[in-house]
Amino acid sequence: MSVYPPEPWRVKMVEPLRTTTREDREAALLAAGWNPCLLRSEDVYVDLFTDSGTNAMSDRQWSALMRGDEAYAGARSFYVFEQAVRAFYGYEHVIPVHQGRGGENILSRCLIRPGTHMPGNMYFPSTRAHQELNGATFHDVIVDEAHDPSSEHPFKGNVDLAKLRAVIARFGAESIPYVSLAATVNMAGGQPISVENLTETCALAHAHGIPVFLDTARAVENAWLVKQREPGRARSTVAEILRALCAPTDGAVMSAKKDSLANIGGWLALRDPALADQARGLALLYEGLHTYGGMAGRDMEAIAVGIAESVEENHIRARVAQVDYLATRLCRAGVPIVRPAGGHCVCVDAAAALPHVPRPEFPGQTLACAVYLEAGVRGVERGAVSAGRDPETGENRLPRLELLRLAIPRRVYTRAHMDLVADGVIAVHRDRDRIRCGLRFTCEPGQLRFFQARFEPTSGTTIFG
Known part of the structure; x- marks a missing residue:
């Protein structure tokens, strides 16, 4: 039987469950x-x-809820939230959204045009839906092992670089708005991508002028699996590996309802200031002001604490x-x-x-x-x-x-x-x-x-x- 460590928490409140026949x-x-x-x-x-959104928040998160600044514009809680994303994920421009698919919608509307093509390491339903609704065609460039349930490949989320090169050669770099990657890959069973493969994928895309955006909803879990499986990473902290996963990418979409241990919320994080300005404009239309993005201040406070707890x-x-x-x-x-x-x-x-x-x-x-x-x-x-x-x-x-x-x-x-x-x-x-x-x-x-x-x-x- 696999090792089952004692839970690193104790119960302070219970929710009764109903038994059924x-x-x-x-x-x-x-x-x-x-x-x-x-x-x-x-x-x-x-x-x-x-x-997603079904996590139990900690006493520190519940305490943070009470600090929420509910000002419509420029709430203090936004800047606490922004600093946490910058510190642990490394992106400069942080745009809050009500949940991950809000960020998917904004990114897709910013960059995708009819007739374009979207390579990715396996689809996720909401991600592909946003891409297709904006006129793109999805192309799966994940390694073949990801489609084999019995394969013990340690990084079934990896991109097959030959497949990505073939998509670029067939359709042209100008027809590819960006490469859409996930860490981990949900539809493959939560399978990780290695830091090495992600870095190589970004280098290939960037050589053709194509940006790369990462779904980081479960990137902390990806970082832990990298620590266990990728040569040379065992001595790194999870926080260090998380930064290494994000470092070569041009931005990220995040559902804070996963790794960040919250019940609602997310963000779109970007490096390009011009793209960030465009995204903020769409956030105003679809999410809310760029300093709350559909979240209450208390939610942003809880997420900021959850981000730090997630890498413990x-x-x-x-x-x-x-x-x-x-x-x-x-x-x-x-x-x-x-x-x-x-x-x-x-x-x-x-x-x-x-x-x-x-x-x-x-x-x-x-x-x-x-x-x-x-x-x-x-x-x-x-x-x-x-x-x-x-x-x-x-x-x-x-x-x-x-x-x-x-x-x-x-x-x-x-x-x-x-x-x-x-x-x-x-x-x-x-x-x-x-x-x-x-x-x-x-x-x-x-x-x-x-x-x-x-x-x-x-x-x-x-x-x-």
Whole structure:
């Protein structure tokens, strides 16, 4: 069994959880249209739908909330927030936004034009949606190992430089607004990119006059995995590695709801002062004044504290170890998962777990429903439902990875909760032959459909035989 260090915190306040029966969960899932996203939170016992905004804040963060300056313009809290981003991430120009996708929207509107092309180390649904809505076509330039759940490659978030060169050669540098990178790569299972590869990718892009922007939502987790896996980095602090990841890039989009241990907020950070001025103008339209960006002053204070706490070695060690513990339990029970374990989630390979469910019947969504019914645990599909439809053909995209993602909130659940999750997933896998069919849409939104779509079994009234 992997090492499970004692949690580096103690409980000062509790939120009661409601236990439910199988009959309760069946009724709730039916009302939700076989989409766990549409469940009410009180019907979920352990909620691993996302690690975004679901963190437990520390006593220091709660104390910081009371210091919030709620002035509309020039609030003191903004400058505390700005200084924290500058100190730990190294970017000069900091534009607050209500959450990460607010920054994605602004950056896309600033730089993307119809007919352009966006290389990236695997897509993320909201990122690609912003890029496509502004007229770009996404091109995946991640290493092939990222699409292989069984590969033990330590840096499955790395860019394949040959693929990036091919995109530049085919479309021309002038048709590429920027290279869009993530650290870690969510859709690959929280897989990291190495500092060496990120630096080489930036050098290649910059040689062609192409900027590089980094999604840093989980870059602290990426930094910890670099410390464990990349030669020559073991003696570096997580804070030093975080700065090294950001250093070669031209800016970053951040959802502070992840690594920064907050419940809301984010930022767009830039090096180019002219681009920063343009982005501030759009922030005024879509987010709020450039010194609050859709956040209250108290949120900016809490984020500033969370940024500093996020790089504390005891915190990030325990956070990633909890993920690895769950992954190890599932792996030893024969549940097919994405290996190696990432920084924020464990992903079950739903295509391998349910080979008898055809890909057009959404094995990932089907498995998510089965796990909820078994254990009251909510995960999220990361496969064909999340990938959406091809805008040209209208056909469902069928990515090579068809996953059930179990994203673990920070400082929320204990080892006992992880054991409950593991027992539930293992039970579903043991009885997987009882799942006799998949799901089909009854309601399909045009964008980010996994959030609001509704489904029904493709045969009868239940997925079980």
